[in-house]
Amino acid sequence: MIAFGCVALGAVLLMLLSAMPKVRMEHCSLFAFVTLLIGLILTLASFGELFTFFPLPKFFHKMVIVDSYSVYFDAIILSGALVTSLIGTHYFQAKRHFKKEFFSLFLFSVSGMMLLVHASELLSAFIALEIASLSLYVMIGFQKVHDKRVEASFQYLVLGSLAGIFFLLGSAFVYAGLGTTILGEMGNRLDTLMGKDVSLVTIGATLILATFLFKISAFPFQNWTIDVYDGSSLPVSAFMAATFKVAIFGFILRLMLVDFDPIRDTWDTLFIVVIIATLLYGSFLAIIQKSLKRMLAASSIVHTGYLLIAFVSIGYAGESAASSIIYYLVAYFLSAMGAFGLISYIAADEHVRVTYEDFRGFAHVHPYMAAMLSVFMLSLAGIPSTIGFVGKFYIFTGAIEAGYTFLAVCGVVATFVSVYYYFKLIALMYFYPACDSDWKDVPSLKGITPLTIGLIAVAIIWGGIGNTFIAYFPGVDFLIDTARLSYMSLFIK
């Protein structure tokens, strides 16, 4: 919670600072980075312990909660934001459309996401969701000289507000049915109502769920994803894809595990249909894209499908499924962040070089970048010895444990299909002679951005083979154990 306060305070301070003419954009970027770093250090101080409490009960009553679970998600969100600000440095400097206020909005968005995982009331969740989304809308449309940016922002704004309204309508129904919107108490009242008619609560919870399916871009609500990711600038897409999804899953998992546990069976069939449709349609969309950015956006829909597989298995294999979701979120966040980051680095100048064809023979000219890009693609496809494989392994194991073998098979098939659109890039980079296009526009490997991306690539491989080389150094097992611990902290009364 101190970390949240630090980031929120930093956001307000930065907003005030950016009004001063002496402060330049580089200073703001540095300030945001330092704030996030302090927040991350504060979070990691209590990482890996088992605890839960309500901070300042006099002021907040039970609207915010701090437990190992939210701290785990805080750590993911903060490191995501930190990585975004690092890999964005080069892009922000090259583009020159980003003004000082951008970083203030960025910090506001991060603090909203952190509040979302700390939320213990539907109302505080709504406020957090709006803080995070409203700042994101502005961040997307920030370069208002581009039609694409403004339109993506408008599209996301209209659809996002609609989703927010459905969240409110859902909480109104839940309030009507249960008389409370505090997490934990809703679950208790629902338990006493079992056996009676709870259709009002079911409708409300379904509406809330629909909002979150929209935000994580699951099947019936996936259409905005590609357009908005394509329309926004690359660091912002990376931030959205990796971090926002984590925060949303953080809240919805808490809601489902703690409160709507008694009525979760209602959605089983619905979820199975949603998952299969998400995997199918997402794969189809990813195959037909020519632009690399749009392909990554479409493949994020497929990854939502994998995450939802673990989400339905929670009912029967709670602990392993929940921790596999948390682990997969880390895996996806690393791989997507790396891929988006590297592409944003390559495309930092005005010649946007992001279609498949542009990467023909890329490896012969820039072997290191091509190698890093290949690592990210391998991890996204889930090839062994990368973190993506371990994540998928846990998810499919959880699904089979829970008896959803069919869904696991669907997931594996979708993975096979995904090899096509990920490996197409690798094949183009390595197996073709370099084309004549001038690669001089691609910046050389210097500065903080390539270093960060390289570190992510190392982390991905480390996450895949971890622990086998150096014992007692945090690797896969550590992350999984902490995920289990955070899952346990949800149920301390």
Added chain:
Amino acid sequence: MIVSSLFSYVLVAMLLFSIGLLGVIARKNIFVIYMSIELMFNAINLLFVALAQYRHSYDGQIFAVVIIATAAAEAAVFLALIVVLFRRKKSLDADVLRALSQKEAA
């Protein structure tokens, strides 16, 4: 009396909500889309206040107050974007927003 019953309030709120939803789906003018979204927010306010009265608790009213504040924040972003769009396109028709259509993106 029928006026004070919860049912009539819920009915009015749901009617307003449906009108708003229809407006977002069917209208082309981006300003009207914005107004429809505001209408839906207010329908939910009405619903919450009526429910709070029915349940004799203040939770619902707090919800309504917070929603009013958030809707105001959203209005700021919406109006700013409408101004930007109008400056660039000289039109408020949602159909002119074509930069992201699938055909041209490839």
